[in-house]
Amino acid sequence: xxxxxxxxxxxxxxxxxxxxxxxxxxxxxxxxxxxxxxxxxxxxxxxxxxxxxxxxxxxxxxxxxxxxxxxxxxxxxxxxxxxxxxxxxxxxxxxxxxxxxxxxxxxxxxxxxxxxxxxxxxxxxxxxxxxxxxxxxxxxxxxxxxxxxxxxxxxxxxxxxxxxxxxxxxxxxxxxxxxxxxxxxxxxxxxxxxxxxxxxxxxxxxxxxxxxxxxxxxxxxxxxxxxxxxxxxxxxxxxxxxxxxxxxxxxxxxxxxxxxxxxxxxxxxxxxxxxxxxxxxxxxxxxxxxxxxxxxxxxxxxxxxxxxxxxxxxxxxxxxxxxxxxxxxxxxxxxxxxxxxxxxxxxxxxxxxxxxxxxxxxxxxxxxxxxxx
Numbered sequence: 001x002x003x004x005x006x007x008x009x010x011x012x013x014x015x016x017x018x019x020x021x022x023x024x025x026x027x028x029x030x031x032x033x034x035x036x037x038x039x040x041x042x043x044x045x046x047x048x049x050x051x052x053x054x055x056x057x058x059x060x061x062x063x064x065x066x067x068x069x070x071x072x073x074x075x076x077x078x079x080x081x082x083x084x085x086x087x088x089x090x091x092x093x094x095x096x097x098x099x100x101x102x103x104x105x106x107x108x109x110x111x112x113x114x115x116x117x118x119x120x121x122x123x124x125x126x127x128x129x130x131x132x133x134x135x136x137x138x139x140x141x142x143x144x145x146x147x148x149x150x151x152x153x154x155x156x157x158x159x160x161x162x163x164x165x166x167x168x169x170x171x172x173x174x175x176x177x178x179x180x181x182x183x184x185x186x187x188x189x190x191x192x193x194x195x196x197x198x199x200x201x202x203x204x205x206x207x208x209x210x211x212x213x214x215x216x217x218x219x220x221x222x223x224x225x226x227x228x229x230x231x232x233x234x235x236x237x238x239x240x241x242x243x244x245x246x247x248x249x250x251x252x253x254x255x256x257x258x259x260x261x262x263x264x265x266x267x268x269x270x271x272x273x274x275x276x277x278x279x280x281x282x283x284x285x286x287x288x289x290x291x292x293x294x295x296x297x298x299x300x301x302x303x304x305x306x307x308x309x310x311x312x313x314x315x316x317x318x319x320x321x322x323x324x325x326x327x328x329x330x331x332x333x334x335x336x337x338x339x340x341x342x343x344x345x346x347x348x349x350x351x352x353x354x355x356x357x358x359x360x361x362x363x364x365x366x367x368x369x370x371x372x373x
Contacts, residue, residue, distance in 0.1 A: 014076045017271065021072040024279050028064040031285030032057040038298045048129030052108045053288075055133050056101060056240075060281035063097035066090060068278055075271065080167040084153045087167035092148030095186070098248065099140035101280075102194040105241050107132055109201035112237065116205045116230070143190055146182055176261070183259040187252050198241055202234065209234060236291035240284055247280035 035057045039050050070090045074080050080087060111124055124132075152170030157163050171178040209230045251273040257263045288295045 017072065017075050020275055021068055021075075021278070024275070024282055025064055025068050027282040028060055028068075031282055032060045032064070034299070034302075035285050035288060035295075036061075038295060038302060041302075042298050046126060048124035048126055048132070049108060049111060051126060051129040051133055052104050052111070055104045055136065056284060059097045059100040059104070060284070062093055063278070064281055066093040067097070071274065071278075074167070078164070080153065080165045087153045088148045088151050091151050091167070092144050095144040095147045096137075096140045099143050099190050100136055101244060102190055103136045103140060104133075105244060106194045106197050107136065108237060109198040109205075109241070112234075113201040113205050116208050143186065147186075179259045180261075183256050187256050191248065191252055195241070195245055202238060202241075206234060232291060232293075236287060239287045239291060243283045243287070244280050247283075248277045251277040 036054055039046075039054055067090050070082055070086060073082075082090075114121065115123060147169075150169055150171045152168055154166045154168060155163065156166075169179060171182070209227070254263075254269060254273050258265060289299060290296075
């Protein structure tokens with residue numbers, strides 16, 4: 001009777017794990033792929049900060065593809081069945097994605113601080129942004145290599161039908177000291193320290209944004225618009241950092257305490273903490289959509305295009321209908337009229353009949369995905 005009850009409990013736990021992790025995998029892949037598509041497709045969103053946003057999405061996609069499915073199967077089967085190579089790769093991807101995310105969030109915070117505190121200095125160019133992204137991945141890979149190298153695949157043969165494999169850390173002697181030091185240094189240098197830098201950077205930015213002497217605010221209306229835009233951007237970035245810090249804190253603390261032998265291993269705790277950490281990969285797209293009007297606008301345009309294509313005929317559409325013409329809005333529509341003064345002056349009624357595309361509206365709507373201007 002007890003064996004049947006334990007088997008039913010194990011089946012229930014396994015079903016919950018499959019549903020929980022499958023939900024995260026689907027939402028993360030869809031949301032982060034959508035973020036990359038929206039940012040890359042629209043040239044007016046191309047900036048250094050947008051590169052960092054894409055970098056966060058790519059790191060989340062990697063950990064979703066190369067860590068979550070393998071970890072889920074290991075949880076369900078209580079065995080590692082993907083060979084020695086994936087034992088090292090999966091561990092490397094988990095730590096590398098964590099380090100890439102923390103370093104990218106730090107780079108975004110420092111870039112925002114530079115833009116807000118020194119608005120007259122040149123902003124980071126996309127070329128410098130690419131260099132920073134490459135540097136972030138190199139640093140994250142170097143810090144993650146020890147965790148990937150010192151992994152070992154243990155195989156236990158109970159019978160011809162029952163074989164169990166485990167992917168476990170295998171640090172050199174003294175292994176306990178080595179394991180404790182590397183986990184503690186990783187936690188301090190690549191989690192606590194970056195979050196302290198981010199907190200200090202955004203604290204100075206918040207104090208500056210709440211002042212009333214903003215450069216270029218000549219009227220009360222302009223000041224109100226600028227302040228709302230900057231506060232919204234700051235709220236979005238703080239939400240991204242806060243969600244990441246809260247989701248990864250329990251798992252990081254658990255690993256540090258476990259390596260220092262302060263607590264005993266618990267499968268239930270590890271499952272909960274690991275799921276919470278992995279769930280951080282699917283929150284950012286919702287944060288962008290809720291707190292960034294530019295991203296929300298581009299997402300609506302993309303969904304509108306998909307709906308119009310779905311309503312079309314079976315065959316290929318060679319000529320777009322008139323209602324689909326404004327699928328791509330010009331970033332600076334007044335530049336065309338400026339380059340053709342004779343044409344613009346000869347048709348004043350045509351320009352006045354389209355008030356929805358005034359220069360003021362387009363200038364306010366054209367901004368990077370998290371730009372603060």
